[in-house]
Amino acid sequence: MKPEINQSLGEANMARRSFLRYAGASAATVAVMGVAASCKKDRGVTVDGTIDIGSGDIGILNYAYALEQLEAAFYLQVIATPYSGISSIETSYLTDIRDHEVLHRDFFKAALGTSAIIGLTTDFSSINFSDRTSVLSAAKLLEDTGVTAYDGAGYLIKDAGYLTIAGKIVSVEARHAALISNLLVAGSFAASDQVDANGLNKAASIKDVLAGANGFLKTKVSASKF
Amino acid sequence: MNLFEIIDEIEKVDPEIHERLNPRRAAIKNITSFGSKVAVAAMPFALGTLFKKAYGQTATPSVFDVLNYALTLEYLEAEYYNVGTSRGVIPAANSAYMANIARDENNHVNFLRTVINSSGGTAISKPAIDLSGGNGSGTGPYAGAFTNYDLFLTVAQAFEDTGVRAYKGQAGFLAGNKTVLTAALSIHAVEARHASAIRQLRFNRGATTTKPWIVSTASLGNDTGVAGVDGNYAGEENTVQGGVDLKSLGSIGVVTASFDEPLTKDQVLALLSGTFLVKR
Numbered sequence: 001m002k003p004e005i006n007q008s009l010g011e012a013n014m015a016r017r018s019f020l021r022y023a024g025a026s027a028a029t030v031a032v033m034g035v036a037a038s039c040k041k042d043r044g045v046t047v048d049g050t051i052d053i054g055s056g057d058i059g060i061l062n063y064a065y066a067l068e069q070l071e072a073a074f075y076l077q078v079i080a081t082p083y084s085g086i087s088s089i090e091t092s093y094l095t096d097i098r099d100h101e102v103l104h105r106d107f108f109k110a111a112l113g114t115s116a117i118i119g120l121t122t123d124f125s126s127i128n129f130s131d132r133t134s135v136l137s138a139a140k141l142l143e144d145t146g147v148t149a150y151d152g153a154g155y156l157i158k159d160a161g162y163l164t165i166a167g168k169i170v171s172v173e174a175r176h177a178a179l180i181s182n183l184l185v186a187g188s189f190a191a192s193d194q195v196d197a198n199g200l201n202k203a204a205s206i207k208d209v210l211a212g213a214n215g216f217l218k219t220k221v222s223a224s225k226f
Numbered sequence: 227m228n229l230f231e232i233i234d235e236i237e238k239v240d241p242e243i244h245e246r247l248n249p250r251r252a253a254i255k256n257i258t259s260f261g262s263k264v265a266v267a268a269m270p271f272a273l274g275t276l277f278k279k280a281y282g283q284t285a286t287p288s289v290f291d292v293l294n295y296a297l298t299l300e301y302l303e304a305e306y307y308n309v310g311t312s313r314g315v316i317p318a319a320n321s322a323y324m325a326n327i328a329r330d331e332n333n334h335v336n337f338l339r340t341v342i343n344s345s346g347g348t349a350i351s352k353p354a355i356d357l358s359g360g361n362g363s364g365t366g367p368y369a370g371a372f373t374n375y376d377l378f379l380t381v382a383q384a385f386e387d388t389g390v391r392a393y394k395g396q397a398g399f400l401a402g403n404k405t406v407l408t409a410a411l412s413i414h415a416v417e418a419r420h421a422s423a424i425r426q427l428r429f430n431r432g433a434t435t436t437k438p439w440i441v442s443t444a445s446l447g448n449d450t451g452v453a454g455v456d457g458n459y460a461g462e463e464n465t466v467q468g469g470v471d472l473k474s475l476g477s478i479g480v481v482t483a484s485f486d487e488p489l490t491k492d493q494v495l496a497l498l499s500g501t502f503l504v505k506r
Contacts, residue, residue: 172439
């Protein structure tokens with residue numbers, strides 16, 4: 001079977017066709033996978049309504065999807081109800097960030113397909129969206145958390161391709177984080193609250209990140225397999 | 227169907243798929259002392275290449291190779307800011323701001339040297355560097371960077387964005403290695419903070435099309451307006467992630483700014499060797 005895989009998959013970038021050709025090697029296999037895929041649609045919802053991210057690489061990707069959902073919802077609100085005194089450049093920056101986070105969210109949803117957790121309901125009652133400091137402080141918290149989350153969970157990703165995708169996103173989150181920090185306190189883009197004495201950004205465990213993120217979520221998220 | 231699901235599904239018929247993709251992953255998982263040379267297979271994120279490599283072995287760099295490569299880049303960055311500081315190109319109003327970056331880059335050099343040497347490897351010495359990009363002549367295209375602050379910042383931006391891309395390109399070789407991968411990702415994030423900070427500074431000084439993130443067009447990754455660094459941004463215009471073409475989900479500017487792309491070691495060294503890294 002292995003030599004056949006090399007021949008059939010070696011060159012194509014047409015993922016679907018190649019995969020189907022591979023899968024087509026066994027009709028029974030296709031049937032088994034069809035059942036497995038359909039079983040996954042309710043993945044992650046536990047009895048009390050908490051969403052579990054699941055296990056393995058898909059679990060980590062769902063973890064990222066959960067955080068991107070949270071960030072996207074936050075910036076959608078920021079742009080829908082701008083804080084008083086917002087400058088035109090701040091509007092421009094925050095609109096860009098909203099667009100990036102919405103795209104990250106939509107990307108994970110599309111890429112995870114039937115393996116994706118459901119859409120989460122947020123709770124931003126602790127944020128005063130009309131107040132600049134309240135909004136930017138929350139933005140800083142979300143962006144800094146995003147960076148520490150990707151950095152801290154990277155080693156759990158088994159597949160190097162997924163790992164690279166996480167890397168592609170985390171540096172954009174770090175760009176956001178640096179900007180937001182500078183908007184709050186000029187020159188604080190790499191301050192000691194986030195960057196240590198070795199010049200390393202902080203990294204955080206999944207449990208610590210979710211403990212913080214759940215403060216902004218009505219739908220709670222858990223990571224029982226990690 | 228997409229790549230995330232494909233791997234998931236293949237695992238059902240080939241439980242060892244992950245081992246094929248990262249043959250020695252298990253051997254290095256959560257390693258806390260990397261005293262022996264450890265090779266990890268990794269693959270570009272193109273399905274065809276991915277499976278070709280998964281089912282047919284190719285040579286991969288050791289962890290020390292990756293770290294010494296990172297150290298080379300950090301030597302270069304640290305030197306750039308150290309010389310910029312000593313030559314007085316940074317105005318007083320920006321000196322504290324830029325000192326943050328110089329501090330981090332020097333810390334990266336020290337950190338990587340310590341990690342490599344304390345783990346049984348040998349940290350490379352500082353290479354011969356020509357900050358003008360002139361391969362030792364001192365008269366390369368960026369010779370004016372230490373008398374022209376805007377040029378200094380432009381080159382700094384290219385260094386930082388390239389640094390981000392270079393670290394990202396090595397992540398796959400460190401998959402599963404809690405200590406080294408986490409450290410590399412943590413440096414990578416700091417380089418991205420720097421890139422953002424320098425881009426903001428350039429915007430504030432009149433580079434009004436410069437954003438904290440890299441905004442590519444459909445045909446050109448480079449958003450600096452300096453054609454000489456096109457290679458540093460090659461591929462940033464990519465819109466396909468994990469088998470999903472994101473063009474249907476957003477504008478080119480948004481799609482390209484939302485994902486920073488990697489560069490391979492060969493790509494980076496081709497840009498630096500014979501220019502900033504002196505090749506005799």
